[in-house]
Amino acid sequence: MIEFKTISYEVVQVGEDFMSDDFLIKPEDVETFAFAVDDHDPWYFENPSDSPFGGNITHPVLLGNQALFMRHSKYIVPAGLHAKMQYEFVEPIRVGMRVRTRGKLIDKYEKRGRHYMVTEFATRDEETGAVLVRGQFTQMLFPKSGVHEDARKR
């Protein structure tokens, strides 16, 4: 049983591991993502003759949220702002794959009174073990209560 704590700069530890739930990529997931980002490239839907992959693939950034939400498998994450994202796309992602993302907190730091955490990740096809996407992301943690400073800039 997991005991969820509210995420904070103090509670997260450099070196701690994260793991997402596994996830079966379904046609409706691709459809929903395409609507969300307004990208209906035929490579993702129509098995077009000009695709070099021998069948449909998905948006390469489809699983970005699986990486970000790894933290939600250990912590209550009330809010945060995404500061940086690095992606490396290794292999095409396909409908029907069962995928999982694993990651590690590699740094945390304070800058101008704000707290940040840096997580590296790799998303794999659970059946073959092949890495599909890897990278790292930096999240700014909101203060425990109150209004975020960046909100006042809009």
Add this chain to the structure above:
Amino acid sequence: MPASAKVLEAGSELPALSKTITQRQIDCYSGVRPKSIHTDVEWAKAKGFPAPLAQALMSTAYVSQMMVSWLGKGFIQGGKISASFIKPVIVGDTLTARAVIKSREELGGRPHVTVECWCENQDGVKTLVGSASGFADHLRT
């Protein structure tokens, strides 16, 4: 000058992409839940924002779309994005993703290109800055 299939000189621009972001799209991207700055209006306001924020990652999808449309397989296998999110994106904003070729080099015997990319809102304010790269041996356009 816009970049076409065979134009890979530094300084060439890729075709820009513009998107006006709706709440429905944010809901689909982030998943609707209470106490979310993306999908809960009151919560977003309580956190000081005028309206729900689009998830920053949505902007990387626009950069990805530009690169896939251009490099195709050379981005799907071996592409990279490095992005910094420097301003919030609010529901209703119109974002334009832009990219300019920064360099071209050989990598493992293959042509490889790097672009400087950014997204800007309807007021011309940059919300994302960064770079993207991939192999230019399977151009689509």
